[in-house]
Structure formats: C-alpha cells, structure tokens
Amino acid sequence: MGYFWTLMCHLHILAGPMTMLLYPLYASVVAIETTDKLDDEQWLAYWIFYSFLTLMEMVLQPVLEWIPIWYDVKLIFVGWLVLPQFRGAAFIYDKFVRERIIKRYRESQQHHNKSPKGKSKTKFVDFITSKKGEHEAY
Numbered sequence: 001m002g003y004f005w006t007l008m009c010h011l012h013i014l015a016g017p018m019t020m021l022l023y024p025l026y027a028s029v030v031a032i033e034t035t036d037k038l039d040d041e042q043w044l045a046y047w048i049f050y051s052f053l054t055l056m057e058m059v060l061q062p063v064l065e066w067i068p069i070w071y072d073v074k075l076i077f078v079g080w081l082v083l084p085q086f087r088g089a090a091f092i093y094d095k096f097v098r099e100r101i102i103k104r105y106r107e108s109q110q111h112h113n114k115s116p117k118g119k120s121k122t123k124f125v126d127f128i129t130s131k132k133g134e135h136e137a138y
Contacts (some may be wrong), residue, residue, distance in 0.1 A: 016071065020050065020078050027082075038090070045097075046081055046089035053078070 024046055031039035053074070057064060064070045081088040 016075055019075060019082060024050070024082055027084075041093070042084075042087055042090040045093035049081060049089050049092065050078070 024043065027039075028043040028047070031043045034040075057074075067073075080086050081092075
C-alpha cells in the first residue's frame with residue numbers, strides 16, 4: 001500500500017504541470033499550424049486566463065495557503081479550461097469577456113472620434129500603422 005500511495009502522490013504532483021503547461025503548449029503549437037480559428041481562440045483565451053489565475057494566485061498566496069484543497073480545485077478548473085470536450089476557456093471568453101471588450105471598444109471609438117473642430121483624433125493610430133509598401137523588405 002505504501003508504494004501505491006507514493007505513486008499517487010507523484011502522479012498528483014505531475015498532474016499540475018502536465019495539465020496546466022505541457023498539454024496547452026503542445027495544443028497551442030498545433031493550433032497555430034491549423035487554419036481553424038476556433039482552436040486559436042481557445043488557446044489564446046486559455047493563456048489569458050491561466051496568466052490571470054497565476055497572477056491572482058501570487059497576490060493571494062497568504063490566503064490560499066490556508067485553503068488545503070486549493071491545488072485540487074485549481075487543477076480541476078484548469079482541466080475544465082483545457083480539455084477540448086469542454087472548451088472552458090473559449091466558453092468563459094465568449095460569455096463574459098467578449099461582450100465587455102466590444103462594448104468598451106465601441107465606447108472608446110465614439111469618444112475618440114469626437115473632436116471640437118470635427119477632426120479625427122486618430123493621428124497616433126495612423127502614425128503607428130504601416131502604410132502599403134512600407135516594411136516589405138522584412
């Protein structure tokens with residue numbers, strides 16, 4: 001029984017990096033090479049949520065140390081984000097993030113396009129975007 005418990009502890013320790021990093025890295029590379037936009041959206045959303053989760057975990061570390069099942073809850077949540085059967089990252093992005101971003105972008109565009117003299121305030125955007133024919137040597 002002692003060997004089985006040791007094996008289970010080692011598998012539990014390895015499950016986090018494999019679920020949170022190795023498989024998403026592999027799937028992201030595969031997604032880049034395909035022409036399908038859905039898998040790109042899934043993995044880009046995953047990396048956004050994973051980095052946010054990691055940042056929040058670093059900030060809340062003193063509190064999370066008192067929650068003994070935090071690692072297991074995080075592992076289950078990240079598994080839901082990662083597994084292609086659930087597409088959790090894309091689901092959260094579609095249901096909660098996309099609408100807010102589009103709304104805020106439209107509001108900022110309406111606000112920035114208004115000028116007292118009727119001129120557009122997009123000079124900086126025009127400055128940083130490349131014009132046709134520029135940088136073709138690269």
